[in-house]
Amino acid sequence: MSIFIQQVQLNQKRSDILIEGSRIAAIGEKLTAAADQIIDGRELIAVPAFYNTHTHAAMSLLRGYADNLELMEWLQKHIWPAEAKMGAEHIYWGTKLACLEMIKSGTVFFNDMYFFPQRIADAVREMGMRAAIGMTTLEASPNAELIRQNNEAIWANRAKLPKTITLTLAPHAIYTVCGETLAKLADFASRENLKISIHLSETQGEVEQCKADHNGMTPVEYLDSLGFLSEKVVAAHAVHLTDSDMQLMAARKAAIAFNPCSNMKLLSGLMPFRKMSDAGVNVTIGTDGNASNNSLSMFDEMKAAAITAELSAQTTTACTAEEIFTAATRNGANAFGLDAGEIAPGKLADLMLLDAHTPCLVPSHNLLSNLVYSADSSCVNTVICDGRILMQNRQVPGENEIIDKATEYAAML
Amino acid sequence: MSIFIQQVQLNQKRSDILIEGSRIAAIGEKLTAAADQIIDGRELIAVPAFYNTHTHAAMSLLRGYADNLELMEWLQKHIWPAEAKMGAEHIYWGTKLACLEMIKSGTVFFNDMYFFPQRIADAVREMGMRAAIGMTTLEASPNAELIRQNNEAIWANRAKLPKTITLTLAPHAIYTVCGETLAKLADFASRENLKISIHLSETQGEVEQCKADHNGMTPVEYLDSLGFLSEKVVAAHAVHLTDSDMQLMAARKAAIAFNPCSNMKLLSGLMPFRKMSDAGVNVTIGTDGNASNNSLSMFDEMKAAAITAELSAQTTTACTAEEIFTAATRNGANAFGLDAGEIAPGKLADLMLLDAHTPCLVPSHNLLSNLVYSADSSCVNTVICDGRILMQNRQVPGENEIIDKATEYAAML
Numbered sequence: 113m114s115i116f117i118q119q120v121q122l123n124q125k126r127s128d129i130l131i132e133g134s135r136i137a138a139i140g141e142k143l144t145a146a147a148d149q150i151i152d153g154r155e156l157i158a159v160p161a162f163y164n165t166h167t168h169a170a171m172s173l174l175r176g177y178a179d180n181l182e183l184m185e186w187l188q189k190h191i192w193p194a195e196a197k198m199g200a201e202h203i204y205w206g207t208k209l210a211c212l213e214m215i216k217s218g219t220v221f222f223n224d225m226y227f228f229p230q231r232i233a234d235a236v237r238e239m240g241m242r243a244a245i246g247m248t249t250l251e252a253s254p255n256a257e258l259i260r261q262n263n264e265a266i267w268a269n270r271a272k273l274p275k276t277i278t279l280t281l282a283p284h285a286i287y288t289v290c291g292e293t294l295a296k297l298a299d300f301a302s303r304e305n306l307k308i309s310i311h312l313s314e315t316q317g318e319v320e321q322c323k324a325d326h327n328g329m330t331p332v333e334y335l336d337s338l339g340f341l342s343e344k345v346v347a348a349h350a351v352h353l354t355d356s357d358m359q360l361m362a363a364r365k366a367a368i369a370f371n372p373c374s375n376m377k378l379l380s381g382l383m384p385f386r387k388m389s390d391a392g393v394n395v396t397i398g399t400d401g402n403a404s405n406n407s408l409s410m411f412d413e414m415k416a417a418a419i420t421a422e423l424s425a426q427t428t429t430a431c432t433a434e435e436i437f438t439a440a441t442r443n444g445a446n447a448f449g450l451d452a453g454e455i456a457p458g459k460l461a462d463l464m465l466l467d468a469h470t471p472c473l474v475p476s477h478n479l480l481s482n483l484v485y486s487a488d489s490s491c492v493n494t495v496i497c498d499g500r501i502l503m504q505n506r507q508v509p510g511e512n513e514i515i516d517k518a519t520e521y522a523a524m525l
Numbered sequence: 526m527s528i529f530i531q532q533v534q535l536n537q538k539r540s541d542i543l544i545e546g547s548r549i550a551a552i553g554e555k556l557t558a559a560a561d562q563i564i565d566g567r568e569l570i571a572v573p574a575f576y577n578t579h580t581h582a583a584m585s586l587l588r589g590y591a592d593n594l595e596l597m598e599w600l601q602k603h604i605w606p607a608e609a610k611m612g613a614e615h616i617y618w619g620t621k622l623a624c625l626e627m628i629k630s631g632t633v634f635f636n637d638m639y640f641f642p643q644r645i646a647d648a649v650r651e652m653g654m655r656a657a658i659g660m661t662t663l664e665a666s667p668n669a670e671l672i673r674q675n676n677e678a679i680w681a682n683r684a685k686l687p688k689t690i691t692l693t694l695a696p697h698a699i700y701t702v703c704g705e706t707l708a709k710l711a712d713f714a715s716r717e718n719l720k721i722s723i724h725l726s727e728t729q730g731e732v733e734q735c736k737a738d739h740n741g742m743t744p745v746e747y748l749d750s751l752g753f754l755s756e757k758v759v760a761a762h763a764v765h766l767t768d769s770d771m772q773l774m775a776a777r778k779a780a781i782a783f784n785p786c787s788n789m790k791l792l793s794g795l796m797p798f799r800k801m802s803d804a805g806v807n808v809t810i811g812t813d814g815n816a817s818n819n820s821l822s823m824f825d826e827m828k829a830a831a832i833t834a835e836l837s838a839q840t841t842t843a844c845t846a847e848e849i850f851t852a853a854t855r856n857g858a859n860a861f862g863l864d865a866g867e868i869a870p871g872k873l874a875d876l877m878l879l880d881a882h883t884p885c886l887v888p889s890h891n892l893l894s895n896l897v898y899s900a901d902s903s904c905v906n907t908v909i910c911d912g913r914i915l916m917q918n919r920q921v922p923g924e925n926e927i928i929d930k931a932t933e934y935a936a937m938l
């Protein structure tokens with residue numbers, strides 16, 4: 113399977129891009145190549161696609177279900193009761209809706225943390241995306257046994273998953289999973305070469321409770337004391353880290369998923385982007401779930417990230433558009449061991465083609481600034497993942513059925 | 526001229542909408558009507574269009590020209606030198622680009638403050654939008670004489686403007702226009718029944734300087750001492766108002782244009798939405814110009830407004846999606862004396878038709894929440910202004926020429 117993109121705008125000049133199999137085979141000014149599919153790139157701009165490093169995709173069924181409430185009222189009276197009604201088919205159609213929204217806004221990969229992982233994997237495979245699927249551990253949940261059974265089922269099925277889907281471990285947080293389990297999971301991840309996701313230091317309350325429960329240690333210090341922190345870890349939120357927490361995360365090569373919209377909407381706090389980056393932590397970007405954002409668009413998230421960087425540092429020079437775009441693309445790919453996030457020969461063929469005539473991309477004094485501050489999903493014409501076209505001319509195969517089914521399953525909640 | 530929209534989703538049920546001339550003539554479940562144009566609304570949702578109450582449209586040519594700099598470096602080394610090169614044709618094509626971006630994202634009206642008002646008016650008329658065009662007063666500028674001549678020219682031409690375009694007075698700010706001139710302009714606005722725009726209390730520095738210069742008065746108190754504040758005034762930004770400033774604005778029936786993206790990106794501060802609304806001030810929403818946002822999408826602005834409301838009040842209950850949407854629609858229309866901002870018989874026919882199958886609008890637990898937190902321009906299928914279709918199926922007549930010309934004029938800067 114091969115794709116030949118002719119005369120596309122790439123790094124401010126016209127290039128041809130040849131994709132063979134999963135990878136970019138060649139880039140040149142006047143390539144000649146036979147290919148199964150040819151794309152006329154003359155009105156298009158090629159850029160890396162997005163890697164969404166923290167979400168709960170199926171929560172898309174709860175988009176707009178409850179907003180602007182106190183956190184505990186939101187969780188206890190609205191989100192948890194609705195989630196209790198969600199079975200495997202809700203998860204499947206909710207994930208498909210999320211995949212559709214992500215593809216439409218240029219995202220090819222997401223790191224998911226939710227329930228019924230086999231049905232999540234089915235949805236991802238059918239949509240052609242990449243995903244890291246977290247087998248959530250949540251010891252305090254009444255559904256703990258069901259979660260455990262589901263996790264065992266997908267684990268047994270691991271060898272049959274396509275190469276674009278990996279399984280991760282996903283202990284929910286330090287306040288829902290005990291230290292002994294966290295240590296075991298870290299050990300298992302090390303032996304099996306798995307990534308681990310966890311919600312970390314999302315609120316100041318979590319930090320204070322951790323200090324009270326664990327001899328004054330911050331959540332980062334506590335996790336490190338358990339031997340949990342390593343290059344396997346992608347920690348979501350990481351809003352309330354001390355300077356030494358950041359240094360520890362960098363020393364252990366743990367990455368973080370920055371979720372600026374969710375953090376502002378839920379008033380969790382402002383993640384200090386500048387300090388975190390300067391400490392050497394790999395900062396990636398995630399959208400969090402649609403119940404708390406309420407969008408999976410990485411365009412929204414990049415603008416919020418840049419604004420959060422400024423607000424937290426209280427300077428307009430706190431970041432550059434290039435840093436934010438890199439966080440949303442290459443940093444996320446790297447965190448999950450994907451040789452992607454840039455358009456170069458040999459890299460995985462994950463990219464989007466933007467319509468150069470979209471007004472929000474004009475003029476083109478600075479393409480990356482336009483992408484971070486101005487663009488939205490309307491400028492994404494084509495999305496290619498692992499060498500396959502997932503969307504062309506903004507059309508995704510089967511989208512009407514997904515919308516109808518997701519609407520139907522959401523109405524049951 | 527008449528338009529018949531059949532079986533569209535309106536306020537959660539199916540309705541027909543008949544538009545005759547500039548206004549909505551009838552709404553009903555099964556209307557029968559002959560019309561010049563018929564729109565099949567079965568896959569569409571009708572909502573009021575947006576009113577952008579503060580922008581500098583032609584600065585679209587400077588989108589992405591300079592970001593993430595210190596304010597004075599940004600202005601003195603980048604923006605002012607570029608603006609000095611902008612002639613009437615730059616303004617015309619820059620405004621056309623801005624109109625195109627606004628139409629594509631559901632906006633039908635903007636309140637502009639810039640130079641060469643006649644060419645702004647030409648662009649607006651050709652694009653079919655509504656606008657209030659501000660004849661900028663900027664006494665400190667080296668271009669003051671040129672500005673004065675331009676203002677006189679459009680004033681002489683006032684009677685020939687279409688009814689969708691009004692002229693306003695637009696003294697730039699209290700620190701660029703002297704008190705005597707401000708008082709004269711307010712008096713003139715009162716006699717001629719004109720709206721007045723002004724940048725007000727945008728930064729803490731402006732407030733401090735005003736207090737130092739004017740016997741400890743805040744900018745709001747200073748303007749009131751000049752007899753400036755009235756229902757004619759739409760003040761942009763209004764970030765740093767005291768409680769008594771807010772009460773004074775409400776008592777004088779002055780409106781404000783909330784510019785959350787610009788205020789956060791330039792670190793001007795967080796406008797206290799909850800307090801301002803509770804004080805009784807008419808809060809409208811504007812995008813500011815593309816040099817400081819860098820988008821004219823009111824979707825971006827609504828999400829930023831909701832987030833700013835929460836950050837400034839430090840509570841997740843600081844606003845509702847309905848309040849934010851109303852600020853972006855009806856409040857803006859009202860501030861400019863337009864009988865619009867809701868879809869009801871007799872109102873001006875300004876509305877957008879959304880594609881109900883856009884993933885970011887699904888599910889539809891709460892349409893207004895989806896519009897504020899999740900939607901982007903990709904969901905806007907059709908835009909109608911003053912009873913005329915400006916965009917249908919996301920196509921705007923002449924858009925490729927606008928993109929090409931704007932690109933060409935931007936490259937000269």
